[in-house]
Amino acid sequence: MVHFFCKIRSAAFAISVIIILTLATSCKKMLQINLPADKITGETVYSNTNTTVAVLNGLYAKLVDYLGSTSVRLAGVADDINAAPFLRTPFYKNAFDVNDSGQSDQFWSFSYGSGIYTCNSVIEGVTASKNIPDASKSKLLAEARFARALMYFYLVNLYGDVPLVTTTSLVTNSNIARSPVNTVYKQVIEDLTFAKENLPSNFVGTDLSTVTAERVRPTTWAASSLLARVYLYKSEWKNAELESSAVIQNSSLFDTVAVNDVFEKNSKETIWALQPNNNQTPGETTSTYEGKAFLPLPGTNISGSQASTNLLTSFEQGDLRKQNWIKFFVDNSQSPAITYSFFYKYKNGSNDSQTSQPQTEYSIVFRIAEQYLIRSEARARQHDLIGAKSDLDIIRRRAGLSGITISDDNTMLSNIMHERQVELFTENGHRWLDLKRTGKVDEVMSIQTKLKDGQWQPFAALFAIPLLEFTLNPALKGHQNPGYPEHI
Incomplete structure (x- = not known):
């Protein structure tokens, strides 16, 4: 520092x-x-x-x-x-x-x-x-x-x-x-509370007043989204529910969209995103950092980072997220044939074209699906299993899956953590931080x-x-x- x-x-x-x-x-x-x-x-x-x-x-x-x-x-x-x-x-x-x-x-x-x-x-x-x-x-x-x-x-x-x-x-x-962590979190909450009260409720341009379709400046909803996450991590379940609800209820700005459209720039799923840093020179791609990192290099079908077996086996049969957010390539030149995978949430990667491609994706920092998952967990922690199921089913049905069966608190929480794994993989460190905050890091990482x-x-x-x-x-x-x- x-x-x-x-x-x-x-x-x-x-x-x-x-x-x-x-x-x-x-x-x-x-x-x-x-x-x-x-x-x-x-x-x-x-x-x-x-x-x-x-x-x-x-x-x-x-x-x-x-x-x-x-x-x-x-x-x-x-x-x-x-x-x-x-x-x-x-x-x-x-x-x-x-x-x-x-x-x-x-x-x-x-x-x-x-x-x-x-x-x-x-x-x-x-x-x-x-x-x-x-x-x-x-x-x-x-x-x-x-x-x-x-x-x-x-x-x-x-x-x-x-x-x-x-x-x-x-x-x-x-x-x-x-x-101490709690002292830092106190400052974080003070900063976010101030931000929530003073940021605009609409997306604005560089003059801070003109409404725009570009979702690249933070709004009051971005502050609420991070507040919801902070409260979840601090086990302040009611506050986490309140902040996530404030975002979810603003359906005029935010809603779930089809799985294949989630990571398009300015999708209704986006609460806050960042524009890629591109010079727009010939031969330079307009892709996100994640697209460049995860997608195969030009002229190849194999990426240096494949989906882990643990992640691949976590998807249920028919999950549209596996079909749309992970891509597979079968190398028949090997005997037996080898199947490779790569992450396909962001679909624009390094490009060998001599003409810059249209910018169709931004790096999403906060999106509405996380807020549903936060509220689902916050409700489950407060023993509101009906409310928790309602939120979780929205994410599942968007992924082409049926709703879950209500049982007990622990089973519900297990279902929520499973959904977080298959919904938020490779995004903003969610999986690593989830393993730590839920006390599962030693069990899984060993x-x-x-x-x-x-x-x-x-x-x-x-x-x-x-x-x-x-x-x-x-x-x-x-x-x-x-x-x-x-x-x-």
């Missing part, structure tokens, strides 16, 4: 703003801001709504890769994926290498090295700005706090106790201890890790704090997660 802050001296704020604006202006379809070098100061950046929107657009552009890699890497850490031998890294085999900066510490390094700092910079800059109208201020602050809450949600679920950084102060951030050529160790349920942090942040010394070293 704090290595980002420690490298920046007296000009920290101005330099970081330059970096942020560079990101913002490098992304197609984002608002273009060109300022003279000697005018790029905190006061200039937050002098009006447009320049501040550009900062947030730069953050969203970075979140595309961060959340995309979260989907890919956490699917590999869990039991969604059977990786090809050349992709069987220590990370994939649940033997996390504290020196591998490209694997388990990527979540830490982005969140603290760029993401959270940007959010804090926006919050401080917009609050102090004398020129941004109050109506725009509240929306900008809400977007920044929403994004900060999202990153902290992943941090506490991947690392446990983490430093709670809410300022750009170098003095504070260069020597900051880990805060078997699955062996199939990945590894050996499961229970401490691996939390990732290691990167070694560099113990050199740069004195307050972290002696507080590494169990099972990992603080130095070589």
Whole structure:
């Protein structure tokens, strides 16, 4: 985390703003801001709504890769994926290498090295700005706090106790201890409550007011969706039900759609999505991060990441999700023939065409099916089996399956977790986080890790704090997660 802050001296704020604006202006379809070098100061950046929107657009552009890699890497850490031998890294085999900066510490390094700092910079800059109208201020602050809450949600679920950084102060951030998970969650809930109250209820453009069909800026419904997830993870069942219900009841904006249409851009299933970062140059694909990662390379039918046997055997007969979200290729050149699979939720991958393809998919961060599954579980935990069945059956029938039979609480919860596995696989780390929060991670991964050529160790349920942090942040010394070293 704090290595980002420690490298920046007296000009920290101005330099970081330059970096942020560079990101913002490098992304197609984002608002273009060109300022003279000697005018790029905190006061200039937050002098009006447009320049501040550009900062947030730069953050969203970075979140595309961060959340995309979260989907890919956490699917590999869990039991969604059977990786090809050349992709069987220590990370994939649940033997996390504290020196591998490209694997388990990527979540830490982005969140603290760029993401959270940007959010804090926006919050401080917009609050102090004398020129941004109050109506725009509240929306900008809400977007920044929403994004900060999202990153902290992943941090506490991947690392446990983490430093709670809410300022750009170098003095504070260069020597900051880990805060308990519940303390971090308290801040997350405060941020999301503010966001829910101040984000627009419709999807808007970069002027923060014009209604648009593009579902790429967060709304009050995105904040409620993350709040519902947070409350579920905290076992606050009633609050989880209330927040998910608020989203589900807005049927004018959100509804389930046909399985094959779920991941099309701006589908009614989408609560919030991110546009892929593409330059639209000849030969460059317009695919999502997930599409590039999971689909076969041009001219081939085999991907480096196949669906695991555990996932494939979890589908019921006739499940449309298996038929539409996983694709199979039979290699008859082998004897006997070999059947390969690859993930097909996102259908646009790397493309060898010399002409850019139309952009038809965005990376979905929140969608309505998860909210039905959250509410179903929240109701089951409160012994409302009829309500839980009603929500679960909506997801099942969309998948071409019959409704479930009501029995007891434990059977209902087992059915819900099964639906989460076959509905949310390879998305945003859901499977890995579900195994952890339900206490099933040791049971499942002790078997699955062996199939990945590894050996499961229970401490691996939390990732290691990167070694560099113990050199740069004195307050972290002696507080590494169990099972990992603080130095070589």
